[in-house]
Amino acid sequence: MSELDDSNPFGYAPEIWRLFQRAPNAGSFADDVQGVVSAEAGTPAARSVLRLALRFDGDRVVDARFRAYGCPASIAVGAYIAGWAQGRNPQELSLLKAADLRAALEIPEDRAHCALLGEDALRAVLTRYKEQQA
Template sequence: MNMQANAFGYPGKIWALFESAPRAGRFDVGTAGVVAGRAGTPAARSVLSIELQFRDGRVADARFRAYGCPSSIAVGAWIADWSIGREPAELAQLGAAQLRRELEIPEDRAHCALMGEDALRDLLARYRETV
């Protein structure tokens, strides 16, 4: 981890995901089995989009796009990676409290975890419409 670049002192887990942003991007339009969810926080002007590709009732691949602080980006990256191999029922169990614990998100950035939960809930609602 490059601590010199982390001038604002984000927790290490957040900074590492922010710097590497695994699974950042989106699927090509028309990719089979892809469902997307989105959420935002107007006060912070952040937006998080999550795209999950389902195959045989499980997440086969995942992508995310985020506009916001390093915590917002880390939440998207963590959810995308964590989702791989999981069923919708497992995804529905993930909430802001777990995201805060896993990423050591401080109180002043709790809205980022809530945004992650909301994006996943939006995605699952859309998934239910497809099955």
């Protein structure tokens, strides 16, 4: 029964599985940390909620955190965006679309909504960032 490997029993795409298991950048920033912009997407009823917190220094992201409630793919999306955002400016951040997330994490068709969740959360952060700049 060697083909029955104990890791990844449900057959998630490798990158989803890796990010789900390690969940790098999970958490949030302490209240007194400066330059943090955070926003949320999704609903509990749809069984996926992603909260993204990006810490800006000037117009660059210097740190990022996420929290997620949802399936492994939506947790992986949160971890991926938090890692990817570091060092980028709002213009660059706005280029990340659901399709890019799906390609990067090999998210299957029936989980496309997890990638949309990521795009929505990032867009919500950027909207709030612009509001704060204005």
